[in-house]
Amino acid sequence: MNSASRTVSRFSPGPSCAAHRAGASARKNSAAAARRVHELIEEGVQAGVFRALNGHFAAQVVAVTIDAVQSGVLLERTGLTAGDAFSELGDLLLDGLSSERGAFEPPSAAVRWPRNQV
Structure with missing residues (x-):
């Protein structure tokens, strides 16, 4: 390992870095939630409660939002x-x-956006 590699690895988050572990844990949680959402969507489509759509896409939207x-x-x-x-x-x-x-119902006058956001 050359000196540049040692310097980079010294400042790169490794497995012992708490922030790295927290980020990995959060990604695991969002991935687990996405899998569960996908399962629920498939069950809902089969039961006729949900319309047929790309459940994988919806699950990924949930993961990204989380x-x-x-x-x-x-x-x-x-x-x-x-x-x-x-x-x-x-x-x-x-x-x-x-x-x-x-x-679909159009938004009411009581929209929940912050007043300073448009």
Whole structure:
């Protein structure tokens, strides 16, 4: 190992780095959630509760959103709390997956966006 490699490896997050472990754990959690969402979507499609769509795509949207909430990026950009963000994600998924035609309702005057966001 040359001196440049030793310097880089000294500052690179290794398996013992707490932040690296926390990030890996969060990714495992979001991947597990995505798998479960995919299973639930498939079950819902088979039961006729959800319309047929690409469940893998929807599951990946959930995983990416979980990662964005956990990193704080989505919370910063929307002004939502983590709980509110996950609630919105649930509403978005369930409304988007619904097999009922005409289930869409336009947003009410009580939209939950922060006032300073457009």
